[in-house]
Amino acid sequence: MAASSTGSGEPSRTLALLWGEAAASGRRGPARSASLDQLVDAALELADEQGLAAVTIRAVAQRIGVSPMSVYTYVPGKPELLDLMVDARYLRMGRPPWDGEPWRDRLTAVAEVNRALLTAHPWLTEVAALSRPPLGPGVMAKYEHELAAFDDTGLSDVDTDAALTYLLGFVQAHCRSAHDAARVTTDTAMSDADWWAVNAPLLERVLDAEAYPRAARIGSAAGEAQGSAWDAAHAWRFGLARTLDGLAVLVDRDD
CATH class of the missing domain: 1.10.357.10 (Tetracycline Repressor, domain 2)
Incomplete structure (x- = not known):
C-alpha cells in the first residue's frame, strides 16, 4: 500500500526510529554502509527536487549508493520514511524566542x-x-x-x-x-x-x-x-x- 500521509506506518516502529531507539534488524542482510540521517537527507532531496512521487526505496538507495535491500535495514518501508522526512523538516525550522510581542x-x-x-x-x-x-x-x-x-x-x-x-x-x-x-x-x-x-x-x-x-x-x-x-x-x-x-x-x- 502506498503511503500518502504521516501516521500510516506501524506506530511503535515509527516512534522508535524517530527517537533513535530502533534496534538493528535481527535478520540477515547487507552490512550498513550509511546512516539513517543520510537516508532521510537523500529522501528530502528527492522530494524537493522532483516531488514526492520520486521518493521510492530504490531511488533513495541509488542516491546514497547502497542496494535497495539495505534501505530496509534502516526503515521498514516508505510510510515510516515519510514520518522521518516530515519530522526532519520540522526539526530544522528556526524557533526564535517570543519576546513580549502582542x-x-x-x-x-x-x-x-x-x-x-x-x-x-x-x-x-x-x-x-x-x-x-x-x-x-x-x-x-x-x-x-x-x-x-x-x-x-x-x-x-x-x-x-x-x-x-x-x-x-x-x-x-x-x-x-x-x-x-x-x-x-x-x-x-x-x-x-x-x-x-x-x-x-x-x-x-x-x-x-x-x-x-x-x-x-x-x-x-x-x-x-x-x-x-x-x-x-x-x-x-x-x-x-x-x-x-x-x-x-x-x-x-x-x-
Whole structure:
C-alpha cells in the first residue's frame, strides 16, 4: 500500500526510529554502509527536487549508493520514511524566542514561518496530516514553540490546542491552493492573465449580466483588483487577518 500521509506506518516502529531507539534488524542482510540521517537527507532531496512521487526505496538507495535491500535495514518501508522526512523538516525550522510581542504578532509569525516552509517544500502539504503527526523531536519542538505563542492569551489548554490547529489548518489550505495555482500555470505554460485574455471574448458573449448581476459585477471588480480570479498574496492577507479576527473573539472575550 502506498503511503500518502504521516501516521500510516506501524506506530511503535515509527516512534522508535524517530527517537533513535530502533534496534538493528535481527535478520540477515547487507552490512550498513550509511546512516539513517543520510537516508532521510537523500529522501528530502528527492522530494524537493522532483516531488514526492520520486521518493521510492530504490531511488533513495541509488542516491546514497547502497542496494535497495539495505534501505530496509534502516526503515521498514516508505510510510515510516515519510514520518522521518516530515519530522526532519520540522526539526530544522528556526524557533526564535517570543519576546513580549502582542499575541496577534506572534501568531502572524507562526503562520508566516509555516507558509515559508510549505512554499519551499510543497510536498509537505501532501503528507503532513494534522490528525496524525509523526511524534518525533521535530514535531514536539515545533508544537512546544508554537504553543508558547499563545502564552498570556488567557485561553484554556484545550482552546489553545484547537486555536493552533485552526491557524495551521488555514496555512495548509492556503498553501495547497497556491501550489495548485502554480501547477496549473506550469502545466499550461500560460499565466492567469493570458488565460483570461484568451477566454474574455467568449465570456463576454455567454455571460449575461442581467442573469448573473452579482457574479458579473463582483467578479469583474475582483478580477480587476487582483489581475486574476484568485491571487495568492491577496488571499493570504485577507484569510490570515480573518483567521486572527476569529481567534480574537476567544482571546478578548473576558477583557
